Amino acid sequence: EDQVTQSPEALRLQEGESSSLNCSYTVSGLRGLFWYRQDPGKGPEFLFTLYSAGEEKEKERLKATLTKKESFLHITAPKPEDSATYLCAVQVTRGSARQLTFGSGTQLTVLP
Amino acid sequence: ETGVTQSPTHLIKTRGQQVTLRCSSQSGHNTVSWYQQALGQGPQFIFQYYREEENGRGNFPPRFSGLQFPNYSSELNVNALELDDSALYLCASSRDLGREQYFGPGTRLTVT
Numbered sequence: 001e002d003q004v005t006q007s008p009e010a011l012r013l014q015e016g017e018s019s020s021l022n023c024s025y026t027v028s029g030l031r032g033l034f035w036y037r038q039d040p041g042k043g044p045e046f047l048f049t050l051y052s053a054g055e056e057k058e059k060e061r062l063k064a065t066l067t068k069k070e071s072f073l074h075i076t077a078p079k080p081e082d083s084a085t086y087l088c089a090v091q092v093t094r095g096s097a098r099q100l101t102f103g104s105g106t107q108l109t110v111l112p
Numbered sequence: 113e114t115g116v117t118q119s120p121t122h123l124i125k126t127r128g129q130q131v132t133l134r135c136s137s138q139s140g141h142n143t144v145s146w147y148q149q150a151l152g153q154g155p156q157f158i159f160q161y162y163r164e165e166e167n168g169r170g171n172f173p174p175r176f177s178g179l180q181f182p183n184y185s186s187e188l189n190v191n192a193l194e195l196d197d198s199a200l201y202l203c204a205s206s207r208d209l210g211r212e213q214y215f216g217p218g219t220r221l222t223v224t
Binding site: 032097 | 168209
């Protein structure tokens, strides 16, 4: 069974204090790993897709990396507006569908 | 470019009733997936539609059903509502199978 585990569950940072979020996964037939940001009461917002171990993607203060067993989302010098829940998801093929299996998320709070 | 839209925003139903939720996919997208998100959890895959055909389903009972129309918009129908069906229902569209999925704002369903 596909499993995605995110840690920590919650993280509080001071503005400017860099850190990393972890997403470990156990799947058969990984077709991609996705990072999303979700604000309270809203739908997830797409951030990155990673397809192969060693791949890295960057966007503003965020950088995502991928190994064969886990992915990291590095946040450099975060600002209060980076506060949100960050979700990772693995994409696998089930029959004809490309299904996303999500972790439970890391709730990030950045204090001014 | 218009993003994914969902209606209604909020809905309150009584146990045993039926509900229909609607989703308009992003322009140029032919794949729609539906997810259920309980409070504090990641989204769970319900099913996926590709070019008007259901091509994959998660661990949800048959009382969860759907449709995709020729313009690639979609409906999620839930019969015989149960209290545990209370959740945020998310629709996501993608340009093709395997591409990144873009989420709508969700419909908050409360079953009393």
